[in-house]
Amino acid sequence: MNTAGPELWGCDFSSAPSQRKPVLLACGRLRAGRVLLERLESFETLAGFGDRLAEPGHWVGGFDLPFGLPRELVETLGWPTDWLACxxxxxxxxxxxxxxxxxxxxxARPVGGKFAHRATDRPAGSSPSMKWVNPPVAYMLHAGIPLLLEAGVSLPGLCAGDAGRVALEAYPGLLARSVLGSRSYKSDDKAKQTPERLIARKDLLHTLEMGSAPLLQGSGLRLKLSHAQHDELVADASGDRLDAVLCLLQAAWALTQHQGGHACYGLPDFDPLEGWIVTA
Structure with missing residues (x-):
């Protein structure tokens, strides 16, 4: 038995991974309040990532993809209201x-209210999970949830599975905004990969390493990086590597909640059809 506790994962997901934009997995450990980044893994295919999820292991992971659809949408479409059936x-x-x-x-809906939202979207500031463009989170759910189900992992509050492999919905923008406010730190558009965004990535990492991110206040969690890892995260102007690390930190927060006696990894009581974003 591993007495050191579970590994931590943070996943920056893509519904159509490629060599240019793979699925990224930040892997680390929690040691005396420090979240140590051990490595970054990349997957250029969904099948490859699915194989990784299915490997035996002991981990708690934060995944940047929606874990459910808005109840209003599901009921309007007449789809099953049981999460797994849906x-x-x-x-x-x-x-x-x-x-x-x-x-x-x-x-069929009025201007300004076209999309249905989950209850977690507003406190998290996340895009509605039914949105199919900019960003296509509906396709991320469509691609990602079947991989998690096929791998047999546990999704607290949604679906029982292997208690040693725990997947939670994370949203890196929530943690980043708690530090940077409205400042942007990333762009896939090379023309928008500005010095201002570079400085924002440096400021964000500095705050995380100091353990002073407002969203994580009270947890005592501090990110621990090597100089090479720090430089790699700053240099990635797309922000994908940094997003994976932000999800890793959200998973670390959830683990501390669980270790403190919270059976559902710090998640509040939530609609078991919709799901909830950890730390929201």
């Missing part, structure tokens, strides 16, 4: 079918 129904649809159904739902 996710299986959703996974069986093609992306064009998803886009068609969601677009029809939005078309």
């Amino acid at each position: 996710m299986r129904h959703y996974a069986a649809l093609s992306r064009p079918e998803i886009r068609e159904r969601f677009a029809a739902f939005c078309a």
Whole structure:
């Protein structure tokens, strides 16, 4: 038995990974309040990432993809309101079918209220999980949840699985905004990869290393990086590596909550159809 506690994972997910934009997995450990980044793994295919998830292990992970759909949307479409049945129904649809159904739902609603939201979206500041463009989080759910289910991991409050491999919905923007406010720290557009965003990444990492991020206040958690890791995270103007590390920190917070006696890893009582973003 591993007495050192579970490994920590933070995942920056892509619904269509490639060599240019792979799925990134930040792996680390919690040691006396310090979150040690041990390595970054990358996956250029969903199948490869699915194989990694299915490996035997002992970890708590934060995954940057939605774990559910808005109840209002599900009920309006007449889909199953049991989470597992709903996710299986959703996974069986093609992306064009998803886009068609969601677009029809939005078309019937007033300007300014086109999308349905989950209860967690507003406190987290996250995009609605039914959004299929900019960012296509609906496709991230469609690609990611089947991998987690097939791997047999546990999704607290949603679906029982292997208690040694625990997956939680994370959102790096929530932690980043608690430090930077409205300052942007990343862009996939090379023309927008500015010195201001570079400085923002440096400021964000400094705050995380000092343990003074407002969202993590009271937890005592501090990020521990080598100089090479720090430079790698700062140099990635897309922010993907940094996002994986932000998810790693959210997983670390959840682990401390669980170690403190919270059975559901710090998640509040939430709608078991919609899911909830850890630390929101």
